[in-house]
Amino acid sequence: MNAAREKAYDDDRASINLLGDLATLSRVKMLIDEKKKLNPKYLIVVGIGGSNLGTIAVQEAILGRQYNQLKTKIKVLYADTVDSDLIQNIISIVEPELQKGENILINGISKSGGTTETIANFEVLIDLLKKYKKDYEKYVVVTTDENSKFWSLAKEKGFSLLKIPKKVGGRYSVFSPVGLFPLGLLGIDIEELLKGAKLIRDQCLNIDSWKNPAALSASLIYLHAKQKKNIHDLFLFSIDLESIGKWYRQLMGESIGKEYNIEYKQVFNGITPTVSIGSTDLHSMAQLYLGGPYDKFTSFVSIEKNNSSIILPNYQKYSRLVKGMQGIKMSKIMNAIYVGVKTAFRKGKRPFIEIVLPDKSPSSIGQLLQLKMMEMMYLGFLLKVNPFDQPNVESYKIETRKILEGEKN
Numbered sequence: 001m002n003a004a005r006e007k008a009y010d011d012d013r014a015s016i017n018l019l020g021d022l023a024t025l026s027r028v029k030m031l032i033d034e035k036k037k038l039n040p041k042y043l044i045v046v047g048i049g050g051s052n053l054g055t056i057a058v059q060e061a062i063l064g065r066q067y068n069q070l071k072t073k074i075k076v077l078y079a080d081t082v083d084s085d086l087i088q089n090i091i092s093i094v095e096p097e098l099q100k101g102e103n104i105l106i107n108g109i110s111k112s113g114g115t116t117e118t119i120a121n122f123e124v125l126i127d128l129l130k131k132y133k134k135d136y137e138k139y140v141v142v143t144t145d146e147n148s149k150f151w152s153l154a155k156e157k158g159f160s161l162l163k164i165p166k167k168v169g170g171r172y173s174v175f176s177p178v179g180l181f182p183l184g185l186l187g188i189d190i191e192e193l194l195k196g197a198k199l200i201r202d203q204c205l206n207i208d209s210w211k212n213p214a215a216l217s218a219s220l221i222y223l224h225a226k227q228k229k230n231i232h233d234l235f236l237f238s239i240d241l242e243s244i245g246k247w248y249r250q251l252m253g254e255s256i257g258k259e260y261n262i263e264y265k266q267v268f269n270g271i272t273p274t275v276s277i278g279s280t281d282l283h284s285m286a287q288l289y290l291g292g293p294y295d296k297f298t299s300f301v302s303i304e305k306n307n308s309s310i311i312l313p314n315y316q317k318y319s320r321l322v323k324g325m326q327g328i329k330m331s332k333i334m335n336a337i338y339v340g341v342k343t344a345f346r347k348g349k350r351p352f353i354e355i356v357l358p359d360k361s362p363s364s365i366g367q368l369l370q371l372k373m374m375e376m377m378y379l380g381f382l383l384k385v386n387p388f389d390q391p392n393v394e395s396y397k398i399e400t401r402k403i404l405e406g407e408k409n
Helices: 012-020 021-036 051-062 086-099 116-132 149-157 179-183 188-202 213-226 238-258 286-290 316-320 328-346 362-384 395-404
Strands: 041-047 074-079 104-111 140-145 160-164 231-236 257-258 266-269 274-279 297-305 352-357
Touching: 012 362, 021 160, 021 179, 021 188, 041 086, 041 116, 041 179, 051 074, 051 238, 051 362, 074 086, 086 104, 086 116, 086 160, 086 274, 104 116, 104 149, 104 179, 116 395, 140 149, 140 179, 149 160, 160 179, 160 231, 179 188, 188 213, 188 362, 213 297, 213 362, 231 238, 238 274, 238 297, 238 362, 286 328, 297 328, 328 352
Parallel strands: 041 074, 041 104, 104 140, 140 160, 231 274, 231 297, 297 352
Antiparallel strands: 257 266
């Protein structure tokens, strides 16, 4: 991992070097400033998997899940799956704005440049944009590998281009232009995001495992998996972090779930990632977690300080319903629930670790995502699998292309 720092983007672990790539950051910031001058009402991020999960995770964690419902300059929509109802809803939202002469931006993202769902959605939305904008090209940004088919098309059409470094895989790309452009456009301080990630990266390169949080968490997940605890639950005590759980689900699923190990031996390896939200899922999953089989290892994530503070009114009559809540901060109730959950896990001998974030600032969220990406690299090493490829995913893509091209299976 330390040696990879000297190899720029010539190593599978190249994503750890995104944090100091000042040339890319400068290009992204310049394009953000250029596109902001268009005063777009909506940004549509067209991508799937690693091309949008990290962006959604950071956006919701920092700006909140209700971001679009608040008074915001630029609202964001995500076009990922080829669900016609989803795409029709997106069209129904943005077309009235285009009819009024307002502007939208389309950010098409595909590392390979040939992702079926992304290209399909991109075509539909470009077709819409062309109906209302003669100079539609300036409202389009394409993020892809240099010299991919998508790259060539974008150059031909005159779309703005952002490059994904070749060896930075999709699920490790959130700190590349994949995430930085849309996040910066929405007003998130991307420099602080990168500073936080760099801070934890340096800690996670410490050769003393006891002082290396990524190596330590990877070791614990590995050891419990060896004890047949093959389900790893990321239990997030903040609703705004739910999409970080979905991002992590891809990170672990694609990185660790492998048919063959690095010695080309068939192993059918995997740890199943699940996501829970506190306190919501205590009312749906706690019975299983505390009374079910001992096949899970849990990572709790909590926040020390929320962005807001709400105090319950002092209605004494309501104390007949639940005692001890009148006139106290809502955060104290959540904390009492969280401590109660940890106590129940300890008494039930349900193994867990916990990560405590000071807040949901760009720096803190940057640290959490970088920690988890490096954790996965270490976990791949321990399990003797390649955490950077996803060969079995290609099998369904090949079959899909055959069907679309009219070939027989």
